[in-house]
Amino acid sequence: xxxxxxxxxxxxxxxxxxxxxREHPMLGVAESRWxxxxxxxxxxxxxxDAGFFYESMTCVDRLEADAAFELVYTFNRYDEAARxxxxxxxxxxxxxxxxxxxxxxxxxxxxxAWEFYGLGFxxxxxxxxxxxxxxxxxxxLLKSFTAPPPSIYDDSLxxxxxxxxxxxx
Amino acid sequence: MRxxxxxxxxDPLDTYVLNMGPQHPSTHGVLRLKLTLQGERVLDVDPVxxxxxxxxxxxxxxxxxxxxxxxTSRQDYLxxxxxxxxxxxxVEKLAGIAVxxxxxxxxxxxxxxxxxxxxxxxxxxxxxxxxxxxxxxxxFDDRETILGLLETVTGSRLTYGTARFGGLSKDLDGDFPRRxxxxxxxxxxxxPEFEGLIEGNVIFRQRTRGVGVMSLAQCHAWGVxxxxxxxxxxxxxxxxxxxYGAYPRFSFDIPTRPEGDVFARYMVRIxxxxxxxxxxEQALDALPAGPILxxxxxxxxxxxxxxxxxxxxxxxSARGAYGIVIVSEGGTEPWRAKFRTPSYANLAAMQDxxxxxxxxxxxxxxxxxxxxxxxxxx
Numbered sequence: 236x237x238x239x240x241x242x243x244x245x246x247x248x249x250x251x252x253x254x255x256x257r258e259h260p261m262l263g264v265a266e267s268r269w270x271x272x273x274x275x276x277x278x279x280x281x282x283x284d285a286g287f288f289y290e291s292m293t294c295v296d297r298l299e300a301d302a303a304f305e306l307v308y309t310f311n312r313y314d315e316a317a318r319x320x321x322x323x324x325x326x327x328x329x330x331x332x333x334x335x336x337x338x339x340x341x342x343x344x345x346x347x348a349w350e351f352y353g354l355g356f357x358x359x360x361x362x363x364x365x366x367x368x369x370x371x372x373x374x375x376l377l378k379s380f381t382a383p384p385p386s387i388y389d390d391s392l393x394x395x396x397x398x399x400x401x402x403x404x
Numbered sequence: 405m406r407x408x409x410x411x412x413x414x415d416p417l418d419t420y421v422l423n424m425g426p427q428h429p430s431t432h433g434v435l436r437l438k439l440t441l442q443g444e445r446v447l448d449v450d451p452v453x454x455x456x457x458x459x460x461x462x463x464x465x466x467x468x469x470x471x472x473x474x475x476t477s478r479q480d481y482l483x484x485x486x487x488x489x490x491x492x493x494x495v496e497k498l499a500g501i502a503v504x505x506x507x508x509x510x511x512x513x514x515x516x517x518x519x520x521x522x523x524x525x526x527x528x529x530x531x532x533x534x535x536x537x538x539x540x541x542x543x544f545d546d547r548e549t550i551l552g553l554l555e556t557v558t559g560s561r562l563t564y565g566t567a568r569f570g571g572l573s574k575d576l577d578g579d580f581p582r583r584x585x586x587x588x589x590x591x592x593x594x595x596p597e598f599e600g601l602i603e604g605n606v607i608f609r610q611r612t613r614g615v616g617v618m619s620l621a622q623c624h625a626w627g628v629x630x631x632x633x634x635x636x637x638x639x640x641x642x643x644x645x646x647x648y649g650a651y652p653r654f655s656f657d658i659p660t661r662p663e664g665d666v667f668a669r670y671m672v673r674i675x676x677x678x679x680x681x682x683x684x685e686q687a688l689d690a691l692p693a694g695p696i697l698x699x700x701x702x703x704x705x706x707x708x709x710x711x712x713x714x715x716x717x718x719x720x721s722a723r724g725a726y727g728i729v730i731v732s733e734g735g736t737e738p739w740r741a742k743f744r745t746p747s748y749a750n751l752a753a754m755q756d757x758x759x760x761x762x763x764x765x766x767x768x769x770x771x772x773x774x775x776x777x778x779x780x781x782x
Contacts, residue, residue: 307731
């Protein structure tokens with residue numbers, strides 16, 4: 236049994252995994268599990284202690300269909316190909332536990348999800364903008380976000396004042 | 405969590421903050437490091453990033469799979485061809501598109517040339533950071549030769565767009581193997597010169613040995629991959645761990661060094677270039693005849709609708725493990741595309757590695773990480 240299957244079986248046995256809320260296949264991984272947000276930190280700590288590293292975290296907007304975000308975490312090993320995907324259904328406006336205390340790199344990934352989706356992370360040491368300018372007050376990776384607001388960085392987005400009026404004053 | 409290895413300064417007036425960048429030659433692009441210093445000692449590092457954020461992931465959701473090709477090589481502009489090919493391979497896997505043998509091998513040849521070109525630029529720029537101007541001239545001479553060769557096939561020198569779903573847009577011409585072998589011969593003749601000029605240089609050794617040591621535990625905590633990881637003694641390479649494309653056919657080694665310092669990262673990259681030369685030679689010998697693009701695939705114009713599903717696809721870029729996550733809902737555009745770029749983790753790890761070092765060493769350590777900001781900021 237590979238290390239990913241081994242770990243997934245242990246998470247199953249501990250009762251930390253949950254049934255998939257929807258059918259959506261996961262490809263390119265050795266094992267894939269859905270995990271409840273309440274058990275996420277324990278599950279990830281088990282992955283770390285088993286020798287896995289934190290590979291990636293992807294936030295997916297499922298608000299329209301499911302009123303929730305989907306978080307896809309992947310963990311892998313240096314000594315064998317053992318990619319494990321942990322998927323979490325994160326209801327809107329409910330913060331997800333931060334993994335920054337388990338893996339240092341998680342802090343940056345969570346800052347990204349926070350600024351691009353407005354998803355909170357409970358216990359994050361420094362939840363602030365990472366890639367977007369400080370004080371950005373919109374979340375551009377939300378599906379509901381379709382047009383950039385008028386930007387202080389780009390004059391071309393502000394429509395020019397009507398020239399006729401300008402002459403009358 | 406951050407834990408300082410140094411005793412915190414007792415007097416706050418004793419410490420000060422120095423902004424390194426965002427416009428600084430040694431930050432290689434627009435990166436700002438907020439260094440908290442006590443004298444010349446680095447107490448804390450806070451990388452400020454995002455200056456070259458162009459919303460590649462949002463763009464991916466608003467264009468067809470084929471229309472996203474130009475974005476791929478603009479993430480890591482130094483090994484863009486690898487990223488370009490990776491996008492093609494990820495979507496091919498998701499949509500079940502067959503690729504002709506010749507295209508698979510040609511992709512390996514072009515990707516490995518691109519890897520060498522990327523490492524060569526790093527050698528020149530890194531040595532420049534350390535105050536050595538001459539190696540830059542040597543490495544750029546070789547890089548120029550490679551870029552010229554790649555240009556004859558792809559039409560581009562930096563932001564390649566030659567990959568297509570089902571192959572490549574242009575075939576290698578009949579004269580390509582001869583020209584490629586000439587480039588390899590030139591590279592082979594160069595290694596001894598590098599050895600004498602750089603490795604044997606006492607100043608270089610003093611500046612790099614024992615500096616910026618990264619432990620295996622740190623690699624784990626930050627998800628470090630690529631030459632940075634291999635210089636810390638871990639033989640992890642996606643080309644071996646999860647073989648893709650035509651890589652399983654070629655024999656090559658994964659160079660590692662146990663030291664984990666800046667010098668080890670230099671030695672690993674030099675050895676990697678030599679392994680890439682090995683791969684290219686085998687690939688040129690084994691280059692099959694036949695089509696370069698799958699019959700019936702009309703390249704960019706075809707509107708793909710991959711089945712619903714989430715795919716993780718990983719390749720080894722010049723900087724480490726590059727991952728593409730595509731979430732498909734069965735439409736003509738990805739529902740979500742996420743790019744796990746190696747420099748992202750490698751730069752983040754610098755927060756730990758640089759703490760406690762001297763400012764001059766911090767420059768050497770950052771240089772040894774070979775970060776490319778556009779792939780971090782995306």
